[in-house]
Amino acid sequence: MRSQKSYTNTTFTKRVDHEGGEHREARAGHNAVCKTCGAVFENKHWISGMRARALHIAPPKETVECPACKQVAAGTYGGEVIIDGKFYAEHHDEIDSLLRNEELRAREDNPISRIMSWNAKKGLDTLDIETTTDHLAQRLGHVLKKAYSGELQYNFSHENKVVRVSWHRD
Numbered sequence: 345m346r347s348q349k350s351y352t353n354t355t356f357t358k359r360v361d362h363e364g365g366e367h368r369e370a371r372a373g374h375n376a377v378c379k380t381c382g383a384v385f386e387n388k389h390w391i392s393g394m395r396a397r398a399l400h401i402a403p404p405k406e407t408v409e410c411p412a413c414k415q416v417a418a419g420t421y422g423g424e425v426i427i428d429g430k431f432y433a434e435h436h437d438e439i440d441s442l443l444r445n446e447e448l449r450a451r452e453d454n455p456i457s458r459i460m461s462w463n464a465k466k467g468l469d470t471l472d473i474e475t476t477t478d479h480l481a482q483r484l485g486h487v488l489k490k491a492y493s494g495e496l497q498y499n500f501s502h503e504n505k506v507v508r509v510s511w512h513r514d
């Protein structure tokens with residue numbers, strides 16, 4: 345009988361790696377506000393500045409830089425979405441706004457989830473997006489598949505740190 349001891353839950357390992365360090369720092373402190381984007385660290389969670397105002401949470405006095413703003417400054421992305429094919433070339437306005445709207449929704453849930461870079465290539469046949477979290481990359485791939493069908497692939501890079509989501513439709 346094969347031992348079941350050596351299972352590797354790559355998703356679990358990756359999340360511990362990715363979020364452990366960043367959150368440990370914030371957890372050690374008190375409630376704080378990100379000096380760059382206004383996200384609020386409250387009760388051990390990051391919430392958007394807008395949501396904090398809606399919940400009537402007083403802005404914390406302590407300022408920090410949130411994990412997402414640190415990532416943007418350092419250029420270290422957590423996920424990548426590559427979109428290509430004739431369908432994108434022909435419907436880029438529609439697809440771009442679908443992705444932007446999904447990012448806004450994701451960011452309302454978790455302000456640490458955001459698009460870091462947006463590169464259209466080859467005369468708009470290809471779009472390459474970098475996201476702060478692998479979760480957002482997967483979410484954007486999912487919304488494309490749901491809206492337009494096409495071919496969706498997930499790939500993990502070395503050490504399972506970064507997910508590349510590829511979506512293609514001709």
Ligand SMILES: [Zn+2]
Nearest residue numbers: 378381410413
């Ligand atoms: Zn921030």
